[in-house]
Amino acid sequence: MDETASPPGAARTLWALTSGQRGRYAAAVSAMAVGTVFLLLVPYVLKRALDALVSDEVDLTGTLLPAAGLIVLCYALHGFFTFLRGRWAAQASEGITRGLRHRLYEQLERLPCAYHDRAETGDLVQRCSSDVETVRVFLAAQVVEIARVSLFLIVAIPIMLSQDLTMSALSLALVPVIIFFALLFFRRVRTLFQQVDESEGSLTTVIQENLTGVRVVRAFARQDYEIEKFLERNGEFRDLEYRLFRVLSNYWTLSDLLVLSQLGIVLIGGGYFVMQGSISLGTWVLFWWLLRTIIWPVRHIGRVLADTGKATVAIGRIREILDKAPESIDETAGEPVRGDIAVENLSFAYGDGPAALDDLSITIAEGETVALLGPPGAGKSTLVNLLVRLYDYEQGSIRIGGREVRDLNRDAVRSAFGMVLQDPFLFSKTVRENVVIGRSTAADHEVEESARAADIHGNIVEFEEGYDTRVGERGVTLSGGQRQRVAIARALLMNPEFLVLDDSLSAVDTKTEAHILRSLAERRGRHTTILIAHRLSSTRLADRIFVMDHGRIVEQGTHDELLEAGGPYSRLWTIQGALEEDIERDLSRVTHT
Numbered sequence: 155m156d157e158t159a160s161p162p163g164a165a166r167t168l169w170a171l172t173s174g175q176r177g178r179y180a181a182a183v184s185a186m187a188v189g190t191v192f193l194l195l196v197p198y199v200l201k202r203a204l205d206a207l208v209s210d211e212v213d214l215t216g217t218l219l220p221a222a223g224l225i226v227l228c229y230a231l232h233g234f235f236t237f238l239r240g241r242w243a244a245q246a247s248e249g250i251t252r253g254l255r256h257r258l259y260e261q262l263e264r265l266p267c268a269y270h271d272r273a274e275t276g277d278l279v280q281r282c283s284s285d286v287e288t289v290r291v292f293l294a295a296q297v298v299e300i301a302r303v304s305l306f307l308i309v310a311i312p313i314m315l316s317q318d319l320t321m322s323a324l325s326l327a328l329v330p331v332i333i334f335f336a337l338l339f340f341r342r343v344r345t346l347f348q349q350v351d352e353s354e355g356s357l358t359t360v361i362q363e364n365l366t367g368v369r370v371v372r373a374f375a376r377q378d379y380e381i382e383k384f385l386e387r388n389g390e391f392r393d394l395e396y397r398l399f400r401v402l403s404n405y406w407t408l409s410d411l412l413v414l415s416q417l418g419i420v421l422i423g424g425g426y427f428v429m430q431g432s433i434s435l436g437t438w439v440l441f442w443w444l445l446r447t448i449i450w451p452v453r454h455i456g457r458v459l460a461d462t463g464k465a466t467v468a469i470g471r472i473r474e475i476l477d478k479a480p481e482s483i484d485e486t487a488g489e490p491v492r493g494d495i496a497v498e499n500l501s502f503a504y505g506d507g508p509a510a511l512d513d514l515s516i517t518i519a520e521g522e523t524v525a526l527l528g529p530p531g532a533g534k535s536t537l538v539n540l541l542v543r544l545y546d547y548e549q550g551s552i553r554i555g556g557r558e559v560r561d562l563n564r565d566a567v568r569s570a571f572g573m574v575l576q577d578p579f580l581f582s583k584t585v586r587e588n589v590v591i592g593r594s595t596a597a598d599h600e601v602e603e604s605a606r607a608a609d610i611h612g613n614i615v616e617f618e619e620g621y622d623t624r625v626g627e628r629g630v631t632l633s634g635g636q637r638q639r640v641a642i643a644r645a646l647l648m649n650p651e652f653l654v655l656d657d658s659l660s661a662v663d664t665k666t667e668a669h670i671l672r673s674l675a676e677r678r679g680r681h682t683t684i685l686i687a688h689r690l691s692s693t694r695l696a697d698r699i700f701v702m703d704h705g706r707i708v709e710q711g712t713h714d715e716l717l718e719a720g721g722p723y724s725r726l727w728t729i730q731g732a733l734e735e736d737i738e739r740d741l742s743r744v745t746h747t
């Protein structure tokens with residue numbers, strides 16, 4: 155078993171997590187202890203009153219009324235301390251889980267991209283939500299419950315022993331059997347619990363996939379198949395739930411039988427001893443009452459201990475994330491990153507995969523506009539990922555302004571790059587907030603200027619609330635092209651040293667594309683610009699074009715040079731050129747003015 159999932163490892167982790175909340179926890183346990191003492195005082199008072207009752211010393215106002223008052227008071231105080239215990243335990247556990255969620259979130263933000271490539275998002279979400287919830291329940295309820303039952307036994311057993319040895323033996327005869335039986339049972343049904351969980355998970359997945367892909371499902375007339383699939387999973391889930399309930403009801407019935415037998419033994423045995431005269435009526439009632447108080451929680455402890463196993467597993471899974479090494483901490487100074495880009499003999503592969511870049515060399519001068527062209531999988535995005543240190547390379551070198559990128563401050567590198575991705579991500583915030591993400595202090599006119607350059611201003615002002623319109627689930631739904639243009643506005647507003655457009659115009663129509671290319675041409679020289687393109691229209695804007703394939707540069711030069719050379723670029727041009735005459739016409743106006 156993994157060390158983190160073993161009980162001692164989990165206990166250490168839990169102990170570390172409770173730092174800052176230990177005072178509250180101690181208060182909760184103390185309140186619980188005081189409350190327990192009051193509860194266990196009740197049978198003692200009862201015994202005294204009863205023994206007085208059967209003797210001749212009974213006297214209503216002197217013995218019985220004070221006893222009754224004392225019992226009421228004990229219950230009231232028990233209730234009060236139970237309330238305090240619940241409150242403090244909840245505060246402590248909420249504090250701890252809040253800290254835990256925060257640490258997990260921070261860690262996920264800092265883990266290298268290579269980790270996220272491998273991890274499944276659904277699995278990570280589950281670890282951050284239901285595993286944390288398991289730990290919370292464990293901290294809030296179960297830890298205190300274990301302490302409470304232990305205390306019950308620690309207090310009740312000496313009281314019993316001090317009264318009568320035989321009765322003590324009778325009262326506790328079945329207790330170990332009850333605990334052992336519960337432990338054994340819940341250990342055995344753990345796999346069943348797990349199966350039910352998994353089955354529920356896969357049911358949720360089917361629903362989720364179908365909701366997300368509802369159009370695809372209809373377009374391919376797959377409704378019947380999907381309904382069939384759902385019915386099947388739904389049936390499996392029902393069967394498992396049913397099995398679980400059957401097993402559980404067997405268990406509760408059997409363990410009820412054990413508990414009631416234990417109570418019966420005390421009732422009958424005690425009655426017999428009272429008749430014999432070897433114990434007093436009060437002692438009999440004391441044993442009966444003590445046992446009645448502790449036996450139900452004791453019966454439940456088996457369940458609690460078994461659930462502890464679940465918490466141990468949850469903690470182990472959380473630890474797996476927390477123990478991963480985050481992106482190495484940067485100690486380099488965050489000087490601004492600028493200058494020429496020089497890539498030399500760069501090779502790179504994702505994990506154990508095939509080479510994504512293969513001995514690639516390329517130089518881009520400061521202020522230059524270059525286009526990277528090539529079929530999907532050629533390595534264009536990989537080159538950019540390495541430029542901004544999303545991944546670290548080992549073979550070859552990338553220098554910006556003469557300094558090795560590997561040795562530059564990661565944040566400084568990333569903030570020098572304005573990136574627009576093919577399928578940009580917008581947050582569920584207003585349009586303005588989405589644009590100013592890279593530069594939150596930008597003035598309104600600057601925001602508008604960038605939006606105009608990205609040809610999205612016109613769309614935005616048509617929205618009812620203009621720049622304050624919310625994007626996403628609770629606001630407008632933007633088309634792919636609009637999202638791309640918001641992302642371009644975002645990048646332009648940063649006025650970055652390096653501007654990267656990774657196939658960012660794929661979803662806009664040709665007229666809009668021409669407009670944006672024109673704005674970019676006007677800004678020529680303000681940024682070093684890298685255009686990743688599939689359409690040739692964008693490449694006309696570039697000072698130089700690099701044609702990539704299989705992680706290498708296969709051709710480079712200006713548009714005219716490459717046409718002349720008669721290689722892959724000119725072949726592409728002939729095929730696509732005919733399709734794009736409109737843009738061509740529009741662009742020639744830009745490039746020749």
Ligand code: ADP
Nearest residue numbers: 271504507510529530531532533534535536537
């Ligand atoms: P392009 O941008 O030219 O389409 P990429 O740089 O995205 O090409 O991909 C280059 C190669 O690296 C491809 O074979 C692709 O499958 C692989 N690749 C890209 N991203 C990842 C990733 N995150 N994990 C594993 N392999 C990847």
